[in-house]
Amino acid sequence: MIRLAANLSMLFTEHDFLGRFAAAQAVGFRGVEYLFPYAHAPETLHAALDETGLEQVLFNLPPGDWEAGERGIASLPGREAEFRDSVVEALRYAEALDCPRVHAMAGVLAPDADAQTRAAHRATYVANLRFAAREAAKCHREVLIEPINTRDMPGYYLSRQGQAMAILEEVGEPNLRLQLDFYHCQIMDGDLTRQLERQFERVGHVQVAGVPQRHEPDVGEVHYPALFARLEALGYSGWVGCEYRPANGTREGLGWGREHGLRP
Template sequence: MPRFAANLSMLYNEHGFLDRFAAAARDGFKAVEFLFPYAFAPAELAARLQDNGLRQVLFNAPPGDWDGGERGIACIPGREAEFRDGFLRALEYAQALDCPRIHVMAGLAPVGRRREELKATYMENLGWAARQAAKAGRSVLLEPINTRDMPGFFLNFQEEAHRIVEDIGAKNLLVQMDLYHCQIMEGDLAARIRKYLPTGRVGHFQIAGVPGRFEPDVGEVNYAYLFGVIDEAAAQCGWDGWIGCEYKPRRGAVPYGTGEGLGWLRSPVLPGV
C-alpha cells in the first residue's frame, strides 16, 4: 500500500490550520503537505510536526498574488527577481521543516505573450531553482494542472512536464503527478503511471475523486486499482515517495469532519493489477 500524506490546505478545515496537524495524526497520517507555509513562523510549524510525529513532504513556493488570482509566476517574463526571492524564502522553510520537496507553480499564461517566450522564462527559472535546491539537498517539482479548474494555467500535460524535466537535466527536478488533474486532461491513468514512474522523474503523487474533487472513493476513477498499479511500478523501480490527499471532504464541516470520509484509507481494497 502506498504512503499517504494529508493535505492540510484541503483537509481538516473544521479546525484552525495549526490544529490540523494533530487532527491528521489522530486519523493515522504520518505525513502532511499543504499549499503555503508563509503565514506562520517556521519554528511554529516545525513544532507542530514534531509534537504530532509527522513529516512534512511537500509545500509550494510563493505563487505571487494568490488572493489577487495569481497561480505562480515561474513562466512570467519580468518577474524573475520576485520568483528567485520567493524561492529562496521557500528553501528557508524547507530547511526548518526538513521538507524534501518544493512545488513551483508555473502560473497563468499572460494574454498576448508568445508561448515560446513563456516557456523559455519557465525553464530558466526552473533550472535556477533546481541548482539552488540541490545545494540544500531539496527537490523542485512542477505540476500539470487542468484547464477546467485553472483556466489559462501554463502547464497542463504530463508529457510536456516530463519533456521539460528531461531538457533541463537536473536530477532534483521532478514531476508532481496529480492524478485528478491528469484524469481530466488526459485519462489512461494506469498506463501513464506505468510509463512515467519507472523513469525516476516522478517525485510525488496527488489524488482526488473526479469530477467533484471529493474523496478518492467517489467518482469515476478506481483509485483502489491505481494504488495497486503504483505499488507494482514502485517495486520495480524502487520509488518510495508519497501520495498527497488533496481533495475536498464531502462532510468536512461541523458537526462532521474529514475523518468521516476516510473509510477508503482505513479499509483499502487493492484489486489485482
C-alpha cells in the same frame, strides 16, 4: 506500501490551520502537505510537526499575488528576480521543516496569448526551473512541477503530462521531478495507468482526489485501488497526498483509507 499525507489546505478545515496537524495525526496520517507555509514562522510549524510526529512532505513556492488570481510566477517573463527570491524563501522553510521537496507553480497566461508570448513563457520557465533545481540541490531538496487542469485553473501554463515531461527533459536537472496528480491528469489526459508507467522514473510525488468533483478518492470515475496497486508494483516509495475536498466532513469521508492505515 502506500503512505498517505493529509493536505491541510483542504482537509480538516473545521479546525484552525495549526489545529489540523493534531487532527491529521489522530486519524492515522503520517505526513502532511499544504499549499503555503509562509503565514507562520518556521519555528511554529516545526513545533506542530514535533508535537504530532508528522513528516512535512511538500509545500509550494510563494505564488505571487494569490488574492489577485496569480497562480505561481515560474513562467512569467519579467518576474525572474522575484522568482529567485521565492526559491530562497521556500528553501529556507524546507530546511527548517526538513521537507524534501517543494513545488514551483508555473503561473497563468492571458487568454489571448499568442505563439510568441507562449515561447517567452517557456524560455522563462526553463531558465527559472534550472535555477531553482540547482539551488535546491545545494541543500539536497527536490523541485516539482505539476500539470494542473485548465477547468479548475483556466490559463495555467503547465496543463499536460507530455508538456511536463518535455520541460523536465529540457531543464535537465536530476532533482527536478514530476508531481503526478491523478485528478488533474484524468481531466486533461486520462489513460492513468499508462501515464504512470511512462513517467514513473520522473515521479517525485503523487496526489489523489475523486473525479470530477474533487471529493474523496473512492467517489467518481477513477478506480484508485488499481492505481495504488500499480504504484506498489512499480516500487513507489514516496508519499500520496490527499488533496481533495471532503464531501461531508473530513473524518466522515476517510473510510476509503482504512487499508492504508487511516482510523476514521
